[in-house]
Amino acid sequence: MKNILYLHAGAEMYGADKVLLELLKGLDKSQYNPIVVLPNDGVLVNALREEGITTEVIPYPILRRKFFNPKGILDYSSSYIKYSKEIIKLVANTKIDLIHVNTTAVLEGIYLKKQLKAPIVWHIHEILLKPKFMYHLLNFLIGKCSDTIVVVSEAVKAHVCQSKFVNPEKVKVIYNGINNQEFHPKNETEYLRNELHIPHDSVIVGMIGRVNAWKGQGDFLSAVEPILAKYDDVYALMVGGVFEGEEWRMEELKSKVAQSSNKERIIIQDFRKDTPNIHNLFDIFILPSTNPDPLPTVVLESMASGKPVISYNHGGAMEMVREDVNGLFSKAGVPSGITSNIELLLDDSKLREKMGRNSAERQATLFSLVSYVKNFQDLYDCF
Template identity: 55%
Template structure:
């Protein structure tokens, strides 16, 4: 049996968090023993423990923008070595075969690989455009220390190779998977009509994602505000929270919503755990990320739920959505084109047919079973 140590950047329940939970709970426990170490308490830790996964919390530092200054570098470095040694002590006497780093924001694996004398898989979920120095630095670490790099999409793989530090044969592409039984068109969502005071004949268009600088909430509002006038039955939904310390982003978003005359048909909700119901509730999911999103889990979930996706034509969404078949893609960072694509799907009611094709595509190419099988094969070969 292989002991696999997983390091992750948080304990919430957004994309990469869900993928980690899906992977470690789905592995064949007669072949693999997962040990997860998280940097803080949270819902992910609770879910892991509920599933019987060996889980610990060690408050190791995560690479964030707040450390990109002289004092931050000193603080990060001090905590990095202190907490890495704490993890080594925690695992004393354990034979760790593989370290699986689940994000580029966690660098502790570099230290632990040497101390624990094991192989390393670096699982890359990000496309880092800025700061370019950080992109180059992380690419160097991946190329120099990883025994195998797993990219969540071809877009991520190509971005890593373009750095000049990561060789093509180091990187495998393993698409994330989704539980098509949990995310399906028949999930009960009736309670949402009552909770959000929405009529049952409403047209429901929404987005789900972290409220940050690039997930595109502003583009979503820009692309839909005129459509609210055209379609009296149209309701908009924005679901998501900001990082701790960036709550001001939510305040600003609410101000923008209130400034729209039809704001009584715009529902904002911070992070929720009932995403299967929300996906089956929506008629169309919008993916307006202004930076290329590597392989957004929310798109997998929506498509699995029979909900078509309209997004910008960049990043991993272009590998998930077949434009004109299982969804529509708009010109990058062009809210007007995004508006036209939404209008097109609403006007002819084609979102039902698009949604049916979207679910078929997920089952054929992005199943949870295929995702877990691919990682199991990778681990076995190391």
């Protein structure tokens, strides 16, 4: 049996958190023993423990922008060494056969690789565009220290392989998979309409994503404002929380909504645990990310829920959505293109329903949970 140590950047339940949970739930426990160490407590900790998966919390530092200054560098360095040693103590009585590092923001695997004498599978979920020095530094570290680099899409592979520090032969694409039994068109929505005061004959356009610098809530608002002005029966819904210390982003977003003449039909919700139901509540799903989104889990969830997807034409979405089959693309950074595509689907309910059916079929065929778990187990068997 292989003992695999997993390190991740948080304990919430957004995209990378969810796919890690599904991987660990799906592993053949007679062959692989997962040991998870997370930097903070949260819903992911509880979800893993409920599955009987060994999960510990050690507050090791995660690479964030707040460390990009002289004091931050000192704080990060001292915490890095201190808590890396604590992880080693935690697994001192267990022979670790493999370290799975989930996301580029976790660098502790580098220290642990040397001390535990275990290979690293580095699982990259991000497309880091800036700051440039961080792109080069991370690719240097990942290229030098990882034994295999797993990326979530061809878009991420192309971005990583632009670096002279990464050997393309070490890079393997494994598409994320989700449980399409959890996300499907039969999920309950009645209570949501009542809770959010949305009439039953309304059409709902929505997005789910953390409120940060690039998930595109501002572009979403710009795109839906003309729609709300033209269609009285359309509601816009945004779901997602913020990183600790960035609460100002949510306040800024709420302030923008408050200034809208259609504010009564624009709803903002913090992070919720009932996202399968939220996805089914939507009639049209929007991915307005202003930076290329590597392989957004929310798109897979929306597809499994039988919804058409409208996205900017960059990132992993272009591998998930087929133009005019299960969704529509518009030029990146141009919200008016999203507006036009929303209007097209609002005016043609049959097209909307057809694309929704195609979404569900495409997700089940190409992005299944079974293939996702099998691909990782096959990779683990190479070590």
